[in-house]
Amino acid sequence: MFDYALYLLAVIFLIVSYKKDKKKTKMALKKAWKSFENILPQFLTILALLGIVLALLSPEVIANLLGQKAGWLGMMIASIIGSITLIPGFIAFPIAALLLKNGAGYAQIAVFISTLMMVGIITLPLEFKYFGKKISIMRNTFAYLFSFIVALVIGVVLR
Amino acid sequence: MKKIFKRYLWFILILGLNIILLMINRKIGLKSISNFGSIIFEMLKILPPIFVLLGLMDVWVPKETMEKIMGEKSGLLGILIAFFLGSFAAGPLYAAFPIAVVLMKKGAKFSNILIFIGAWSTTKVPMFLFETASMGWRFSVTRFIMSIFGVITIGYLIELFTSEKEKKGLYNKARLM
Numbered sequence: 101m102f103d104y105a106l107y108l109l110a111v112i113f114l115i116v117s118y119k120k121d122k123k124k125t126k127m128a129l130k131k132a133w134k135s136f137e138n139i140l141p142q143f144l145t146i147l148a149l150l151g152i153v154l155a156l157l158s159p160e161v162i163a164n165l166l167g168q169k170a171g172w173l174g175m176m177i178a179s180i181i182g183s184i185t186l187i188p189g190f191i192a193f194p195i196a197a198l199l200l201k202n203g204a205g206y207a208q209i210a211v212f213i214s215t216l217m218m219v220g221i222i223t224l225p226l227e228f229k230y231f232g233k234k235i236s237i238m239r240n241t242f243a244y245l246f247s248f249i250v251a252l253v254i255g256v257v258l259r
Numbered sequence: 260m261k262k263i264f265k266r267y268l269w270f271i272l273i274l275g276l277n278i279i280l281l282m283i284n285r286k287i288g289l290k291s292i293s294n295f296g297s298i299i300f301e302m303l304k305i306l307p308p309i310f311v312l313l314g315l316m317d318v319w320v321p322k323e324t325m326e327k328i329m330g331e332k333s334g335l336l337g338i339l340i341a342f343f344l345g346s347f348a349a350g351p352l353y354a355a356f357p358i359a360v361v362l363m364k365k366g367a368k369f370s371n372i373l374i375f376i377g378a379w380s381t382t383k384v385p386m387f388l389f390e391t392a393s394m395g396w397r398f399s400v401t402r403f404i405m406s407i408f409g410v411i412t413i414g415y416l417i418e419l420f421t422s423e424k425e426k427k428g429l430y431n432k433a434r435l436m
Contacts, residue, residue, distance in 0.1 A: 106349070110308035113315050124318045132314030135357055135436055136306070141266045146353070147302065148273040151295030152280060155287045193393040200394070209394070210402060217381045223353050230356040230436075232429060238417050239373070243380070246409045250402055257401045 142226050149222055150185075157185055159195045166204050166212065174208040175251060182215030183244060184222060192216050207255035214247035305350040313361050325365035333368060338411065341371040345378025355379040363433035369426055370418040377410030 117125045166178055187195070196209045219240050220227070227236040264271075277295075281288025329337045345355065359372050367375075382403060390399040 106305060106308040106312075110311040110315075113312060117315055117319065125315075128314035128318045129311065130314070131317050132310040135313065135360070136310045138436060139357070141270055143353075144267070145269040145273055147298045148270060148277065148295050150298055151293075152273070152277060152291045154294045155280075155291035158290075193389055197393040206398065210398070213390075214381065214402070214406075217352075217386075218377070220352060226353050227356065230360055232425075232432075234425070235417060235421060235429070238420060239376070239413065242413045242416055243377075243409075246413060250405045250409065253405055254398060254401050258397055 139226065139229060142229060146223055146226055153185055153222065154187070157181065159191075159198070162195060163199055163202060166199055166208060174205065175211045175248065178208045178212040179215045179244065179247060182212045182247070183219040183240075185216065187216055205255070206258045207251040210254040211247050211251040214250050215244060218243035218247065301351075302354075305354055309350070309354055310357065313357060317361055317364065320365060322364075322366050325362070325367055329362065329365075329367035329371045331368050333371065337368055337371045338374055341367075341374040342378045342382070342407075342410075345375045345380075346382045346384050348379055348383070349385065352376070352380045360433045360436050363430050364436075369421065369429075370414040373414035373417050374410055377406075377413055381406045382410065 114125065117128065162181055165181060166174065192213060196213055199209055199212075200206070221240070224236060224240070227239075231239070277288065277291055280291060327333065328340055333340075344358075348355070355376055359376055362372050362375065363369075387399055387403055390402070
């Protein structure tokens with residue numbers, strides 16, 4: 101539903117903009133295309149790579165890897181899997197619920213979800229292009245460490 | 260032609276890898292191709308309107324306005340707007356990067372841009388509702404509150420470790436993108 105809203109919004113703004121100033125609107129579209137085309141090669145590469153990784157790391161494989169391994173080892177494995185893959189939330193949460201049912205701990209699942217959302221190794225090349233190497237690596241490293249803090253707190257709260 | 264080939268070299272290599280995968284293990288190879296298709300489809304649902312909106316924002320929103328609400332002196336308002344922008348958006352993290360660049364162009368404060376990226380990655384409201392449904396409210400609320408602090412802390416930490424010169428370089432690069 102949100103997707104249609106986004107298209108609708110873009111179309112409405114385009115029409116308003118076009119009514120106000122044709123030249124500016126043309127320039128906006130040119131800019132939009134330029135910034136899209138600029139990242140297209142990296143983008144396609146990453147998406148194709150993501151397709152392969154997600155095929156290898158199916159929900160079942162992830163569930164097996166995480167399984168019931170508790171403690172630090174479980175958290176380390178969860179953080180590594182979470183950092184490589186970029187799974188959208190609507191797939192990630194059902195996996196997480198499944199893991200919980202299979203006996204994985206809350207802390208492991210929290211680390212998995214947080215790294216999944218905040219750390220992206222596969223998308224790093226794209227991030228480099230926008231933010232440069234240093235800042236991208238810093239952001240991912242901090243997010244990675246932060247995921248463990250979240251997990252520890254969740255482990256305590258949900259004991 | 261040669262230039263295009265060079266730009267897309269990695270993409271072609273990954274496609275080649277996929278074909279090799281298909282020969283080794285048909286099932287995984289096919290799955291990977293169908294994954295790629297559905298990811299592209301997902302992207303087509305959000306990226307084109309985002310880029311169009313960005314282009315419009317670039318030509319219509321004056322730099323002064325953006326500086327006022329998200330710039331160096333925007334204070335709490337800037338942080339709140341950064342959170343709001345990131346939390347109510349949809350799409351994977353990499354869709355947030357081009358938006359961040361336009362925010363840079365328009366003079367938003369660096370830590371606010373980082374907060375926007377952080378909010379986009381982890382405090383999304385639609386995702387929060389989904390998380391509550393599948394993990395229970397104690398899990399999702401704890402993670403949400405922690406993430407708000409985490410996102411702000413990470414934003415300020417990165418700004419702290421980034422020199423003025425590096426920031427300037429980044430903002431200059433943004434202007435060219």
